[in-house]
Amino acid sequence: MRDRQVEVVLGGHAVAHVAGAVIVVAHRGPGRITPDDTAAVALESLAELVCSAVEEAPAGPGAAVARQATRWLMKHAEQISPGVPIDFGVLSAADNGGVAIFLHGAVTAVLAGEQGSEYYRGSDAAFTVDRVASEPAKAVALFVDDAKGRIPDLPPARGVGWLVEGIAQAGGAVVWSNDVRSHVRTADPAARRLPPPTARIDREPQAPQADSRPVEPPATGMQPATSMMDAVTSATGPAHGTADQQSYAHVENPRGSTDPAPEPDPDLQRRLEATARSTVLTVKVMGFKCARAHPSDPRAAFCTVCGMPVDQTQALAEVVRPPLGMLVLDDGMTFLMAADAVIGRDPENSEAAQRGLIPLRIDDTSGGMSRAHAEVHLVNWDVQLIDRGSTNGTRSRPPGYRDWIRLTPNQPLVLVPGTEVMIGNRVFRYEPAAPPPFG
Known part of the structure; x- marks a missing residue:
């Protein structure tokens, strides 16, 4: 710009x-x-x-x-x-x-x-x-x-x-x-x-001084930028992206077809935020507090909120659970994990949504995603993914692995940071909300 x-x-x-x-x-x-x-x-x-x-x-x-x-x-x-x-x-x-x-x-x-x-x-x-x-x-x-x-x-x-x-x-x-x-x-x-x-x-707002340098030709459009998160590699080619960025440039499904990531859905995100806003402050769990009084997972050496070290010798106390991480979709859309959610191509009218889960609609042109494909549940300090018997299944890839693993229907998988999940022809990655401050 x-x-x-x-x-x-x-x-x-x-x-x-x-x-x-x-x-x-x-x-x-x-x-x-x-x-x-x-x-x-x-x-x-x-x-x-x-x-x-x-x-x-x-x-x-x-x-x-x-x-x-x-x-x-x-x-x-x-x-x-x-x-x-x-x-x-x-x-x-x-x-x-x-x-x-x-x-x-x-x-x-x-x-x-x-x-x-x-x-x-x-x-x-x-x-x-x-x-x-x-x-x-x-x-x-x-x-x-x-x-x-x-x-x-x-x-x-x-x-x-x-x-x-x-x-x-x-x-x-x-x-x-x-x-x-x-x-x-x-x-x-x-x-x-x-x-x-x-x-x-330190002074009143004023118009900048005139620029004496030559004026460039008229602009034809805004300068390109990555859409929301750096999940899609740039058009300059794989040499200019990290391994993670390259893996999201074009996702291949088990049947061998490929689809470009569609545009994010702003209406969906507004619904997600409205539901999360009403539920995020209601869940209390046992945990620690860091030096800044942030609630944190008692199993973690670093604060879940700010990433600073946590004194693990302190006594457990009841705390309000903060968001437990982010789901980063292959088009760059991010979803903060503050409440349970149901994922699919049309989850708004699903039974899970009627139970109060946030409907997280993801566009997919492969035909491999069910209307209510999978659910994400926040259990204590864990983020669990459950395939709800979808027709084409849900696959996950733990960090450091090359092969995709098909989930057993209705059996929860605890997501660890860096885990990738494929539903239909779309991929998202689970990331912590706050990384450790050192290294």
Whole structure:
């Protein structure tokens, strides 16, 4: 998105345009932002995250941004703001020519098209909003919600202000579409580092100075980026991806046919989040607490939430169970494991959904996926997968193994981090929500 005009709007929050991405962090403290405020520190940390994602995936960092931002929330956010959530949003480019949206907390993304505006609200999600949307005809914007959940109106027309690179104190940012000419020339990720956080926070928002460098030709579309998570290798070929990335580029089913991963379903994710939001805080189990008082699996040496070491000599106590990990689908969609779920091509009206399981619909063109194919159950601190007698079966591949193993129907399989699961012609991988901080 570095070839788009990024215009800031009036307000007291922290906004950055760095390495082609736009970051907005809410400032909830009194007065103007200072370099030591939580919003400024978080903005600098997130900007470093974005730069790292660009270095990891220079052809398009959207997937890497989503993956790293999720883990940043689980591992670093509590250190920056103990006990107080950090509201933020990130816009970056997506490999389908659209825009990747990542939101946490009271931040809203607005996609303004010819027929009206579409809204993605971080406050409506159980944990995060992780989306890929088509590039809107007019603009895409990030705004911080006010105390009553309201957001500013999108400017009626493009202004003259242009945040070329760096940070500003503002209420949000608008990325205008279509006929904007580029003001950024370098393609070297290392050259696009964020200026120090004092660059613009210590003065009133103002339009950037005119750029004396030559103007690039008109842009024809957003810069490509990985869709949501780096599960699909780029078009540059296998040499540019990890082994895991290469394995998801095209999935082969036992019958030998292949199908490309379909587009994620945003309506399904909204239903998933609504159900998870109502159930995630109701399950109590016996566990430990880390030094930051996060609940954690008593069998684990590291905290389930932040990844820090856990004192395993402490007495067991009743704790509210946190999410137990993520399912990462082969199209990059991620699902946080906060409640039991039923997986299939049409699980909404299944018996399992009537029992209260979250319906997790996955598109599949192979004909090998049942309407309600398998269930995922959270039992104490374990994530269990159960094939419910599907016609074509469910296969799993433990980490480090080459061969797929067919599950025995109605017999639970405990998923360990790195386990891959194939249903129909789709594959997902189970990953921890927070990795250990060392090694």
